[in-house]
Structures are given as C-alpha cells and as structure tokens.
Amino acid sequence: MLAGAAVAAASLSGAQAQSGESPAAAEPAKAAEPIRVVASFSILGDLVKQIGGPLVAVDLLVGPNVDMHAFQPSPSDSRKFAGAKLVVMNGLGLEGWAERMTKASGYTGPVVIATKGLKALAKPETGHDHDHGHGQGTNDPHAWQSVGNVKLYVANIRDALAAVDPADKAAYVANADAYLAKLDQLDREIRAAFDGVPKDKRQVITAHQAFRYYGAAYGIDFRGAKGVSEESEPSAREIADLIKLIKKEKVRALFVENISNRRLLDRIAQETDAKVGGTLYSDALSDASGPAPTYIEMMRVNTKAIADALRG
Numbered sequence: 001m002l003a004g005a006a007v008a009a010a011s012l013s014g015a016q017a018q019s020g021e022s023p024a025a026a027e028p029a030k031a032a033e034p035i036r037v038v039a040s041f042s043i044l045g046d047l048v049k050q051i052g053g054p055l056v057a058v059d060l061l062v063g064p065n066v067d068m069h070a071f072q073p074s075p076s077d078s079r080k081f082a083g084a085k086l087v088v089m090n091g092l093g094l095e096g097w098a099e100r101m102t103k104a105s106g107y108t109g110p111v112v113i114a115t116k117g118l119k120a121l122a123k124p125e126t127g128h129d130h131d132h133g134h135g136q137g138t139n140d141p142h143a144w145q146s147v148g149n150v151k152l153y154v155a156n157i158r159d160a161l162a163a164v165d166p167a168d169k170a171a172y173v174a175n176a177d178a179y180l181a182k183l184d185q186l187d188r189e190i191r192a193a194f195d196g197v198p199k200d201k202r203q204v205i206t207a208h209q210a211f212r213y214y215g216a217a218y219g220i221d222f223r224g225a226k227g228v229s230e231e232s233e234p235s236a237r238e239i240a241d242l243i244k245l246i247k248k249e250k251v252r253a254l255f256v257e258n259i260s261n262r263r264l265l266d267r268i269a270q271e272t273d274a275k276v277g278g279t280l281y282s283d284a285l286s287d288a289s290g291p292a293p294t295y296i297e298m299m300r301v302n303t304k305a306i307a308d309a310l311r312g
Helices: 009-026 042-055 075-079 098-105 147-164 166-193 212-218 236-249 263-270 295-311
Strands: 035-041 056-062 086-089 111-113 203-206 221-224 253-257 275-280
Touching: 035 042, 035 147, 042 056, 042 086, 042 147, 042 166, 042 295, 075 098, 086 147, 111 147, 147 166, 147 212, 166 295, 203 236, 203 295, 212 221, 236 263, 253 263, 253 295, 263 275, 275 295
Parallel strands: 035 056, 035 086, 086 111, 203 221, 203 253, 253 275
Antiparallel strands: none
16 A cells, blocks of 8 residues: 655566576476466466466466455356466465365365465454455465565465476576565665655555555554445444544555545545555556556555655
C-alpha cells in the first residue's frame, strides 16, 4: 500500500534481465523441453521464472490483477495440473482451496510451500485491521511484502526445482544466487526511500490489510480499511470510526490496490485531509504491459508511491 520515494530503476531492471538469461547458457539443450510448474498466483509465478528461466514453463491458477479473495477453482484450473512436475503454493492459509483442488485434479506430485520455515505474523482479528477472509488459519499470509521473507521463498523454490530436475541443479542455484543479490539491493533501496520520513508521519490507510509484513520490515504503520476489496460494503459506523482515526492520527495517505474498488477511499478522502496516494500492488502483479509485471518492479512501484505520499 505504501510506496517508497527514490528507487533505482536501472539496476533492478538490469538484474531481472540477467536472471532470465543465465539458465539458457547453462543448459541450452533442455530449453526446448521445460518442466511444467503450477504456481498459485502471479507473484509466485514470477519467482519460479526468475529461478527456472527457460528450464521451466509456469501455469498460474490466479493471474495478474486478479483478487485472491474472489478466486473459485474451476474444472479448467484443475486441468492445469496435467503434466505438472511441481506445484508451488504460498501457504499460511492463503490457498484455502489448495488441498481440495489438487485432489480433484488427480495430481500426486510434490507441492512446495514457499513460506516453509518462515516466522509468520498473526492475522489481525479486530477493528480496521481485520483481514477480510483472506484464506484460512491464524497467520497473515502476505509474507511476500517483505523482501527478507521472499529470500526464503527463493530458497524453497530453488530446492524444490533442483529436487524434481536434479540434472539442472547448478543452473537453479546460480539463478537463485543472482536473484538473491538483486533482492538484497532492492531491500537497501526500500530502506533508503524512507530515510528522513519522521516516525509520526508514517501512517497509511490501505484497501485491506495486506501490508503488515512491509510495515514491520520498513517501519510503516499500515491500517486496513474494512470492506474496500470485498463486494460487501462497510457499515456507516465503520466508516465513521475510520474517519475519526484518520483525523486523530493525521494519516497522510490512503491507497487503493490493483485488486480493489477505490470508491470508499475516495469518499473518505473527501471528508478528511488525507489524499488517495495512488494504486498499490498487494496480492497480484500487473500484466506484462503494466507497471509491476515482476516482483521486483512491484516492490519498486509500491515503495515509490508510499514514500512520495508520506513526503507529500
């Protein structure tokens, strides 16, 4: 939801190009027959591509700009499992339909949980921080909003690819190492983007509570506006309480997401001194023609939007 002010575009864009090239040089003979991988949503799909390059062909269950809240598996989705050698899921309750879907598809191969070994935040349960039915369980599943967490995702995906395709292990390891270096650089840039922003001016309202890991990692206080990313509307009481909170804490920025309806935040902005700071990417990347077609680009776009709004 929040976005950083100054992020170096050139170094990160170049980094992504490199990660796509290395496996081709390592194993050109296998490029014609990539292994099939099913990823639950677009962010995981990008990570698989960064590590696998042309050695993998990725099918997404939930595509770009699609709300994970609204996803309902269909027979055509189940058919994506045919021929797959690996399935990649986020875990932490995000894909509440995963077990049912894999069973219905007849898939019996390995399923890697990208968050395996991660120390999760508890899912918020009350007030405006309520997480709107995002998956099941007690953990907040949006761990990819912290670059540090995504380094663990990369390690888990790397190891899973190497296990199903041991002949190409060296390529997966090399690609993962190169991508991890880019993530380290991204993390430094995000931290630098908020240098000089006072702690008491780091409050942000977002469409739903998907940015708590980002907030914990980079010192931003995110509040979720109940009802924005769902079909159901919040009550008049909830809207009034949120307006009071914004005025009391002098919240500077409101953000919508690429998967949400911005009408409520526009309405709240009209009644407060806060401004709608733009669109953030929370649970989905943009399509290839959009501003955030990869994980690194998504984090750069979000960081710039947030930092610009806070410096306002």
